[in-house]
Amino acid sequence: MSDEAARSQDSETVAAVVVAAGKGLRVGGDLPKQYRRVGGRAVLTRTLAALAQSPRIARIQPVIAPDAQDFYRECLADLEPAHRAKLAEPVPGGATRQQSVAAGLEGLARDGSPDLVLVHDAARPFVDDALIARAVAAGSRHGAAVPGIAVSDTIKLVEELAPGIGRVHETPARENLRAVQTPQSFRFGLLLDAHRRAVAEGRDGFTDDGALAEWAGQPVVVFEGDARNRKITQAADLIEADRAFSGRAFSD
Numbered sequence: 001m002s003d004e005a006a007r008s009q010d011s012e013t014v015a016a017v018v019v020a021a022g023k024g025l026r027v028g029g030d031l032p033k034q035y036r037r038v039g040g041r042a043v044l045t046r047t048l049a050a051l052a053q054s055p056r057i058a059r060i061q062p063v064i065a066p067d068a069q070d071f072y073r074e075c076l077a078d079l080e081p082a083h084r085a086k087l088a089e090p091v092p093g094g095a096t097r098q099q100s101v102a103a104g105l106e107g108l109a110r111d112g113s114p115d116l117v118l119v120h121d122a123a124r125p126f127v128d129d130a131l132i133a134r135a136v137a138a139g140s141r142h143g144a145a146v147p148g149i150a151v152s153d154t155i156k157l158v159e160e161l162a163p164g165i166g167r168v169h170e171t172p173a174r175e176n177l178r179a180v181q182t183p184q185s186f187r188f189g190l191l192l193d194a195h196r197r198a199v200a201e202g203r204d205g206f207t208d209d210g211a212l213a214e215w216a217g218q219p220v221v222v223f224e225g226d227a228r229n230r231k232i233t234q235a236a237d238l239i240e241a242d243r244a245f246s247g248r249a250f251s252d
């Protein structure tokens with residue numbers, strides 16, 4: 001990157017929306033996965049700390065379920081004061097991830113609107129500084145950018161015939177496929193407009209913001225993700241994350 005490009009990137013304000021309003025049905029259990037402990041700290045605490053420690057991120061907008069205030073306060077108590085200081089008051093999420101992201105963006109809009117926003121899943125506590133740096137650089141340069149990793153399995157496009165059985169329609173060339181993660185990175189105004197348009201047109205259920213930006217007609221780029229940045233989705237992922245974090249220093 002040229003010095004000039006690096007300077008303009010540094011002068012941009014960057015905020016993050018952390019969506020933590022899901023129910024974690026696939027993991028199961030009484031407590032939603034983002035409030036379960038891995039290596040002694042809640043998943044959400046780890047995710048917030050990982051983002052807050054980045055000098056690039058000035059502000060973080062958490063989005064939580066309206067009935068999860070107490071769990072959220074417990075997470076806050078476990079954060080360093082310098083990290084806590086970057087957190088906006090949490091806003092209530094919606095019934096779908098898309099609605100939760102929209103609530104977070106509206107919260108940031110009331111809070112002064114950053115230049116760039118990273119949208120990140122609370123369920124991805126392994127995000128690190130190198131990935132955040134790539135997200136900021138790609139979003140700043142391209143306007144809409146999502147992290148992706150090459151897939152090692154062959155992927156089929158199928159139509160479900162019955163539970164567990166699908167008819168194969170197509171086998172896309174594997175070298176053109178990427179499994180997409182978060183943090184996804186956007187010009188703030190671009191993503192806010194796309195979300196507002198989706199609300200106005202009654203479109204819901206986009207599972208990531210990259211797809212929503214595509215729908216809104218924005219070109220989206222994929223940058224290099226990180227295979228370690230897994231999303232805790234199933235019970236086994238929680239066990240594995242617990243093992244991974246238990247092997248690290250407490251302050252990680």
Ligand code: CTP
Pocket residue numbers: 019020021022023024025026027034063093094095096097098100101121122123124231232233
């Ligand atoms: N999420 C959210 N609001 C929703 C649904 C999801 O904020 N209405 C968040 C989750 O908390 C999670 C991220 O979006 O951090 C990714 O979603 P997913 O992994 O599907 O989490 P859940 O929806 O909680 O899990 P499940 O689908 O198994 O119920």
Ligand code: MG
Pocket residue numbers: 022
């Ligand atoms: Mg879900």
